[in-house]
Amino acid sequence: MKRILFITSTRIGDAVINSGVLDYLVRQWPDAKFTVACGPLAQPVLENTPGLERLIIVRKKSFGLHWLGLxxxxxxxxxxxxxxLRGSAIAYLLAANTxxxxxxxxxxMHKVREAAGVLRLDPPPEPRLYLPEEARQRALQWIPPGRDWLAVCPSASLPFKMxxxxxxxELVKTLVxxxxxxxxxxxxxxxxxxDEPHAEPILAALPDNGVVDLTGKLYLSDxxxxxxxxxxxxxxxxxVMHISAAMGTPTLGLFGPSDEMLYGPYGEQCATVRGPRGLEATKSEFPDWRQHPSSLLDDLRVEAVIGAAERLLERTEKPD
Incomplete structure (x- = not known):
């Protein structure tokens, strides 16, 4: 029986980006036993991988001691x-055929394509996540069928991305x-x-529309x-943006100082939008952008996002 060790990222988004390679391996060797090593944040999006024998949580330590632990x-x-896919030296310190x-x-190049290059896969396999059926049943209870749903995540890991x-x-109110x-x-x-404070303006804008606020309430697979x-x-x-894209949902990503050519949501159902300032001008105007304490998407107008959303809706299909 084939045994495969798959080492992926600590961050949620990077782990999702790498999931297409893992899905390819699962489909290529459906009887294999997989050991997946990832960070604690990525655990919920990988723990339902078919053929998973072990999920090893790698918690970062000083001086690279987490690699020794792995x-x-x-x-x-x-x-x-x-x-x-972490590019460490550990693979060369283990007994392996390949x-x-x-x-x-x-x-x-886009990080999905970069990850696929490790196996020389072209076209690159799209990210894919496996969910337990119970998660889908819970989703039906929170957002029942019978109407379209607009999902939004107004937060991010760093303030300059928000x-x-x-x-x-204003965007949500206009769209619905x-x-x-x-x-x-x-x-x-x-x-x-x-992230609850980021939801408050939306709740205030739509007080009578029965907005379902699940901020901070759910496990990541939910x-x-x-x-x-x-x-x-x-x-x-x-x-969450990368998770949405991996689930096949029409996904619109809002970008400022990060590069959508590398980190945009991946797939035919996806699109991105940014303000007129542009990537390089943003980084030039804000040389401290990685530590900037507030939004660097202030030049992105609501009208531009509405237009991008309308175009994406026109060319994508409603999910089953």
């Missing part, structure tokens, strides 16, 4: 294949109000613990099941 847990197994280790390249929450409120592109649709808000049912997802550059 090595100790996998060194006594002979691996048929090791795929390391090792595939991601190496950085100066060629600018479009102002008041803009989100009479005459809007999603008139009459239900609205569901998702996000992690601590979030994936929620966005899977949406007609449209709109969110900042975040792990």
């Amino acid at each position: 090595w100790r847990r996998v060194v006594f197994q002979h691996w048929d294949l090791i795929v390391d 090792r595939k280790v991601l190496r950085s390249t100066k060629v600018k 479009w102002p929450a008041t803009h989100f409120a 109000s009479p005459g809007g592109a999603m008139a009459g649709a239900g609205v569901v808000i998702v996000g992690g613990p601590g 979030v994936a099941a929620i966005v899977e049912r949406a007609r449209l997802f709109i969110g900042n550059d975040s792990g």
